[in-house]
Amino acid sequence: MEFCRKNSKLQVMKLLLLVVVLVGLISFEGVECRKKGKKKVKVLDEYIEYSAMSCRAHVASLTDFGGVGDGITSNTNAFKAAIEHLGQFSYDGGSQLFVPPGQWLTGSFNLTSHFTLFLHKDAVLLASQEESEWPVIAPLPSYGRGRDAAGGRYISLIFGTNLTDVIVTGDNATIDGQGALWWQKFKKGKLKYTRPYLIEIMYSDQVQISNLTFLNSPSWNVHPVYSSNVIIKGVTILAPIVPISPNTDGINPDSCTNVLIEDCYIVSGDDCVAVKSGWDEYGISFAMPTQHLVIRRLTCISPDSAVIALGSEMSGGIQDVRAEDILAINSESGIRIKTAVGRGGFVKDIFVRRMTMKTMKWAFWMTGNYGSHADNKYDPNALPVIQGISYTDMVADNVTMAARLEGIDGDPFTGICISNVTIGMARKAKKVPWTCTNISGITTGVSPKPCDSLPEQEVTSCPYPTDSLAIENVEQKLCSFRANYK
Template sequence: MKGIMTLVLVLLVVLSFGRSSECRNVKVLDQYSSKYSAMSCREHTASITDFGGVGDGTTSNTKAFQAAINHLAEIAADGSGAQLFVPPGKWLTGSFNLTSHFTLFLHKDAVLLASQDENDYPLLMPLPSYGRGRDGKEKDAIVGRYSSLIFGTNLTDVIVTGENGTIDGQGALWWKKYKKGQLKYTRPYLIEIMHSNQVQISDITLLDSPSWNVHPVYSSNVIIKGLTIIAPTDPVSPNTDGINPDSCSNVLIEDCYIVSGDDCVAVKSGWDEFGIAYAMPTQHLTIRRLTCISPDSAVIALGSEMSGGIQDVRAEDITAIHSESGIRIKTAVGRGGFVKDIFVRRMTMQTMKWAFWMTGNYGSHADDHYDPKALPVIQGISYSDMVAENVTMAARLEGIDGDPFTGICISNVTIGMAAKAKKVPWTCTDVSGGTNGVSPSPCDSLPGQAKTCPFPTEALPIESVELKACSLSVPARKS
């Protein structure tokens, strides 16, 4: 009897061990689904794990991302579209290129970790409207710049979105090298889309970019919404601009929260003689429901690289906290181009150095070959319905001798000065326009007037784009 019982116990142990071993080796598939809003929905879906991706924070996934996108580009070539799902995990990667009719979707617990190895970022030629890179030594800056982490060019219908998943630029090493002059080329951005149409970047978090965070350039019909962008606010993180629309048309930026070491939104269109020759303005841009913290720079900057022109910019419902300036226009002799038809309303500012700043003395030229006769045209600037508190100086408005800034209109604006504010709240040189209901009283070159400042009544086409209800469904692997 004892022998039989012993045999039964041994068999039970063996069977139990076999079952537990089998469970450890078999992958159980659970379906993961999500719904999101986008310009276009996709028929085909794949996960980065289908292409060998490993989300352990140390394995490089650059080849896996590019292989996945190349594969999805083939199966979506009929225009049906494809989406790549990035599941929970830390996915270390270098630069990779997007494709058309494509969505990159990040799970809420997914983190793309940007490689800190310069070799993981291919070199690109400088942008033609800039003529050189913005970083690096003179000779090397002319040769090239590092590709962005997520890059695309000549695309149609491309989307980067998710459930507020994270792209971590791990920028600290880049910032240190830049400050020490150890970089040959311009630092990579986190997302750059060039020469493209129908672009959406939404509902993700961007951390510690090596330089600019989001850079649509030479593109049209762009929606950027629901972004959280964060970088250190002191000089530790140089040039970590939040969103920089550059020579783009029909752009919507909305519902974004940005804490930046530089401008939160910087509107650009090329640099000096290169921007003048390329002649591609940024125009028809709406910015709304933006919250910004930028102690060392502007909430919204126009320039300084504005040589291709900037026109028809509408900004409304903006909250600025502890920032250097609310709206800043930056230009100089040699820039050429124009900044005109700029409309800003319903802006709330708290703890600012300047509420308004315009300067025609910005400098910082691409090279010594700029044309000193290329004077910028700054006209038709309207600010209305604003409240500011704890402000050191209401406005610093500096046009160019012989090239004044004209058509400045400021109405219904109340600026509460800080306890240690400047004795003269306004300084104005080479500017003209009018004001209505502004406190403290503006300078003499902006006298009182009966009219209030205009704001366009017709929406831009990009504001009327209705996002579709899209879905994503993939097997989520578990051990």
């Protein structure tokens, strides 16, 4: 009887030990070996979580489609094959393409709907230096031509059109445009077509671009155009400023509705955020404004341009832009409105508050004399409407000139309100801190004293909307998946 008890206990202990071993094997997150012929290949198994507006039911790795992350082998066909395959799951829970650690050289590729491109934190997308890997596409209809050249334009590195529910994200992974070759060709006038962007999403709805670092873009970095319900967050954009990288704007929402840009850090060879809506007669005809835009918690360095620019291509109109909690460092101007006779369109209901500026040429700049027309077909009677511009609760130091505000003769900029703004002038500041022509508005609690066109009035502060836009309330879900990669 005693023997039976001991034997039973021994069997139970063996069973418990077996269970522990099996559980350990199932939950193992480390290195295992799979035989590949006679050679053993290390395969890593990693559990990854991230936030996104949609999670996906189907996941595949770029290596499943022949991807090689050696920084030398072209992965253009691997990306195309992977996304074509995953596109079949658009209406079956959606799909996700995982890019493992490595340096993944690639030309342009197109995204699909209900799809996530997820880059591992140690993954780097390297843009191909071969022009043959960059197809040429038609100019944007609201521009009528390319911006660098009169013809078409090279497609962007990551491109999508007519999509619904598309996400490009990662754990601060890197997308490197290797743009030096493009900058040199542009400066030497050797480009037949407009340079590519790093990401362009067209005619799409429900777009998220997040938690990525963009480097060395050939031109603009992130360009949502003709799209709605766009979230761009947690993005770092770095462009060389010495020597200058021309037109390397950070984020350019263009003829878009309901856009949220938040928690971004941008070092730019041009504007950090440039709000646009088409160029001259083409933008007027296309008639698609950028509206309902929120920009918040942005840090920007832009020595040769603006932290936030409105225009110059604004012919379809810009309305209801809300910017707050902005830090500008060593930049040419804090807020800049750029337009001209022939642009038409409007810039109105612009609200900016809680902005800190350090070492600036101008704190505020508005100009109605920004030329650069698409062609000579623009309508000289197409005058822009600039009205309802509110700046409040700002501080700046080491500023060369407080403001340069220049409306258009016979078409003044109106409804300007500036309140609770203190600007500390640089030691070699301009003798006249404000210049104002063809503008009107009011100020309260502003130093140094503004020009006579902006008289002091007893108002508490300039207006800022109290409601929230729908894009601010989009729920972020916690998504997760197991990443198996060699």
